[in-house]
Amino acid sequence: MSKPKGFEKPIGVKDYLPHAVSRLRQIENQVLACMSAWGYEQIMTPTMEYYDTVGVASSTSDQKLFKLLNNRGTTLVLRSDMTAPIARVVASLLKESEFPLRLSYHSNVFRAIEEEAGREAEFFQTGVELVGDASADADAEVVALAIASLKAAGVDRFKIAIGHVGFLNGLFEETLQGREEAQEELKACLLGRDYVGYRERLLALSLAEPVQKELEGILRLRGGQEICEQALQLGANETARAAIHHLREIWDVLEAYGVCEHVLIDLTMIGDFKYYTGMTFEGYAADLGSPVASGGRYDNLLQQFGRPAPATGFALKTTRILELIGDSTATGPAERILIGYDAAGRKQALLEAQRLREEGSAVIVTEKMDQDAQKAAAAAADAGSKQEIVYKGITFSRLLTFFGRGGRA
Amino acid sequence: MSKPKGFEKPIGVKDYLPHAVSRLRQIENQVLACMSAWGYEQIMTPTMEYYDTVGVASSTSDQKLFKLLNNRGTTLVLRSDMTAPIARVVASLLKESEFPLRLSYHSNVFRAIEEEAGREAEFFQTGVELVGDASADADAEVVALAIASLKAAGVDRFKIAIGHVGFLNGLFEETLQGREEAQEELKACLLGRDYVGYRERLLALSLAEPVQKELEGILRLRGGQEICEQALQLGANETARAAIHHLREIWDVLEAYGVCEHVLIDLTMIGDFKYYTGMTFEGYAADLGSPVASGGRYDNLLQQFGRPAPATGFALKTTRILELIGDSTATGPAERILIGYDAAGRKQALLEAQRLREEGSAVIVTEKMDQDAQKAAAAAADAGSKQEIVYKGITFSRLLTFFGRGGRA
Numbered sequence: 127m128s129k130p131k132g133f134e135k136p137i138g139v140k141d142y143l144p145h146a147v148s149r150l151r152q153i154e155n156q157v158l159a160c161m162s163a164w165g166y167e168q169i170m171t172p173t174m175e176y177y178d179t180v181g182v183a184s185s186t187s188d189q190k191l192f193k194l195l196n197n198r199g200t201t202l203v204l205r206s207d208m209t210a211p212i213a214r215v216v217a218s219l220l221k222e223s224e225f226p227l228r229l230s231y232h233s234n235v236f237r238a239i240e241e242e243a244g245r246e247a248e249f250f251q252t253g254v255e256l257v258g259d260a261s262a263d264a265d266a267e268v269v270a271l272a273i274a275s276l277k278a279a280g281v282d283r284f285k286i287a288i289g290h291v292g293f294l295n296g297l298f299e300e301t302l303q304g305r306e307e308a309q310e311e312l313k314a315c316l317l318g319r320d321y322v323g324y325r326e327r328l329l330a331l332s333l334a335e336p337v338q339k340e341l342e343g344i345l346r347l348r349g350g351q352e353i354c355e356q357a358l359q360l361g362a363n364e365t366a367r368a369a370i371h372h373l374r375e376i377w378d379v380l381e382a383y384g385v386c387e388h389v390l391i392d393l394t395m396i397g398d399f400k401y402y403t404g405m406t407f408e409g410y411a412a413d414l415g416s417p418v419a420s421g422g423r424y425d426n427l428l429q430q431f432g433r434p435a436p437a438t439g440f441a442l443k444t445t446r447i448l449e450l451i452g453d454s455t456a457t458g459p460a461e462r463i464l465i466g467y468d469a470a471g472r473k474q475a476l477l478e479a480q481r482l483r484e485e486g487s488a489v490i491v492t493e494k495m496d497q498d499a500q501k502a503a504a505a506a507a508d509a510g511s512k513q514e515i516v517y518k519g520i521t522f523s524r525l526l527t528f529f530g531r532g533g534r535a
Numbered sequence: 536m537s538k539p540k541g542f543e544k545p546i547g548v549k550d551y552l553p554h555a556v557s558r559l560r561q562i563e564n565q566v567l568a569c570m571s572a573w574g575y576e577q578i579m580t581p582t583m584e585y586y587d588t589v590g591v592a593s594s595t596s597d598q599k600l601f602k603l604l605n606n607r608g609t610t611l612v613l614r615s616d617m618t619a620p621i622a623r624v625v626a627s628l629l630k631e632s633e634f635p636l637r638l639s640y641h642s643n644v645f646r647a648i649e650e651e652a653g654r655e656a657e658f659f660q661t662g663v664e665l666v667g668d669a670s671a672d673a674d675a676e677v678v679a680l681a682i683a684s685l686k687a688a689g690v691d692r693f694k695i696a697i698g699h700v701g702f703l704n705g706l707f708e709e710t711l712q713g714r715e716e717a718q719e720e721l722k723a724c725l726l727g728r729d730y731v732g733y734r735e736r737l738l739a740l741s742l743a744e745p746v747q748k749e750l751e752g753i754l755r756l757r758g759g760q761e762i763c764e765q766a767l768q769l770g771a772n773e774t775a776r777a778a779i780h781h782l783r784e785i786w787d788v789l790e791a792y793g794v795c796e797h798v799l800i801d802l803t804m805i806g807d808f809k810y811y812t813g814m815t816f817e818g819y820a821a822d823l824g825s826p827v828a829s830g831g832r833y834d835n836l837l838q839q840f841g842r843p844a845p846a847t848g849f850a851l852k853t854t855r856i857l858e859l860i861g862d863s864t865a866t867g868p869a870e871r872i873l874i875g876y877d878a879a880g881r882k883q884a885l886l887e888a889q890r891l892r893e894e895g896s897a898v899i900v901t902e903k904m905d906q907d908a909q910k911a912a913a914a915a916a917d918a919g920s921k922q923e924i925v926y927k928g929i930t931f932s933r934l935l936t937f938f939g940r941g942g943r944a
Contacts, residue, residue, distance in 0.1 A: 136611055137605070169556055170551040174656075192583075192603060431541045
């Protein structure tokens with residue numbers, strides 16, 4: 127193992143330069159403001175958690191967790207999502223708070239293996255958890271808020287695909303009873319959106335033709351509200367039917383929100399988090415293959431922390447949205463002004479800087495301004511010019527007269 | 536080692552509930568806005584760094600670093616400050632950018648041993664680095680910005696104590712030449728502000744009386760600008776004299792900034808970071824023993840990353856400021872409104888919620904509102920009441936008429 131060079135940083139993590147930070151902060155502030163308008167209050171939890179509590183309860187596979195030991199030899203993890211830590215807080219610090227609880231967060235999370243595939247080992251998520259409400263209205267609220275949040279983030283063209291883990295569970299339980307391995311293989315294909323693989327495995331199972339056709343038919347169960355009707359005709363399993371009825375209720379509420387233009391039903395969708403128990407959804411932006419949002423219902427997680435309760439929520443993949451949106455929305459201070467001075471003009475220059483800062487401008491002062499820059503400053507001031515000036519690599523909207531000898535002090 | 540309980544979090548780390556997050560965010564935003572007005576641009580760096588690069592270069596002792604291994608067996612650390620990571624960025628991603636560079640940050644940092652003493656293992660810092668300017672004006676700029684930042688954070692009564700590592704180094708080099716161990720012992724006493732211990736060690740060294748008196752005399756070198764004159768009379772060592780002259784220049788610039796009421800000279804002060812090479816300072820708030828800000832000049836750090844340059848900067852101890860300021864400044868949304876509905880009134884309720892959110896209110900909708908709450912809502916609406924209403928533990932400034940059957944839909 128060669129020693130890393132001084133300027134290197136670990137694989138899979140990023141530096142954000144001022145331009146990117148400005149855009150990231152803008153997304154963060156606008157999304158959190160949107161969540162706040164829906165009554166969600168922001169909380170923060172530590173970067174490190176116990177492996178045996180939050181680490182085990184999290185949706186992340188063991189090998190993807192960053193682990194470290196504290197001074198006492200206890201294994202800690204860097205948080206891999208915010209859902210499990212928030213469940214811990216709801217069951218401890220907030221245990222006296224009445225349900226439903228509406229909580230939001232903006233946070234970095236960590237996944238160890240992602241770096242191998244060139245994906246980020248540390249990235250940002252902005253999300254909410256709605257804890258203590260099992261209704262379809264609660265599920266619809268988080269979907270509608272995900273839509274509002276994507277808009278607040280500046281994502282214009284996107285679709286939310288909604289599914290329900292109960293539908294596939296019910297259908298597979300009915301058609302492939304006792305064949306857990308076959309069920310897991312088929313689910314793995316759907317999770318990876320490998321529909322060719324799904325068909326191949328289905329053929330390899332040598333099922334009776336009606337069952338074979340039924341299971342192949344679910345690949346067509348993607349579209350509008352009518353998909354629910356088609357799904358109900360597929361099988362009579364109680365779990366699957368209850369899932370579809372719940373999705374129809376969610377759709378009705380989403381219609382009342384007036385957001386169905388962004389929504390489609392996708393019954394082939396399996397949430398990628400093992401703790402999902404009901405509705406799951408993913409948000410896809412136009413021209414981007416991987417999701418920019420994901421969420422779902424997780425009614426069994428809270429009981430692992432000692433306060434059983436239904437819950438639903440989502441996270442925007444903020445880092446991915448930042449890449450998607452690019453440079454289009456960056457904003458800076460209204461005006462960036464450079465003021466030069468020498469010892470004789472210092473006091474006057476610093477007073478002027480203070481005045482301009484209080485007015486909302488970004489002001490850089492420098493006691494080292496070479497003759498050329500001084501002349502340019504004087505010329506610009508005399509001309510009343512509004513031309514942009516580049517000094518030492520920074521673009522200034524104004525360059526104030528040099529204060530001092532040879533200047534105007 | 537017993538397994539941690541489900542609701543437990545590691546020792547030394549904190550959850551921040553909505554009220555605390557709101558205050559922390561307010562401090563963060565106001566301080567970053569202040570730094571932006573002074574021309575400092577925000578950057579972000581990863582939580583994890585290589586031990587062999589940033590870990591070694593950081594000011595934190597090895598045992599205080601949180602260490603972990605990545606998949607390749609390379610040792611990583613959780614950043615213990617932001618100065619070393621920013622030096623890495625200046626020498627890599629920003630290596631083509633002209634000096635001076637003005638960079639700001641708000642970030643969590645990690646210190647492993649602190650948890651043992653009941654101190655925090657993860658806490659927030661908000662700070663700046665001014666890279667590529669060796670002048671006294673640059674040192675004065677960061678001190679003046681530290682003062683402006685503390686005010687922006689809401690800290691009203693505070694003092695900034697300024698020292699210079701060159702003064703004690705020069706004086707000790709002159710009076711205790713070749714006695715490195717004695718020098719280190721005396722410096723350790725000063726760092727811990729253990730003046731009794733300092734006098735005891737001094738006596739134990741059995742020095743000639745004039746030297747003994749001179750070294751004891753430095754304990755009185757705390758006060759206004761006049762301290763510099765007194766210090767110059769103490770010894771003739773060139774390093775010490777140069778340090779004092781630099782401090783006098785800084786004082787002159789701070790007078791031009793008009794901030795000297797907040798500043799005192801403290802020549803007994805030793806910065807607690809091993810990389811300081813010149814002026815160092817600490818900010819103390821009234822009624823709080825430990826500093827709320829610290830900073831200084833570090834002209835040798837950048838060369839460790841391959842781009843030698845002078846640099847100066849500071850960090851506010853944001854978490855400590857949060858504790859100091861308490862509940863006094865928390866702000867929330869202008870109005871918090873609850874809207875109840877049933878299936879019949881849903882659409883109307885959700886439309887009204889959207890309208891109110893766009894107007895800047897925080898609106899919670901619920902399809903589960905019991906009869907009593909519905910009646911209270913109707914009564915409040917009829918009376919045009921502005922009374923606060925508590926529903927499920929949340930205080931609302933308004934409770935809108937229930938939309939639906941029995942309501943106004």
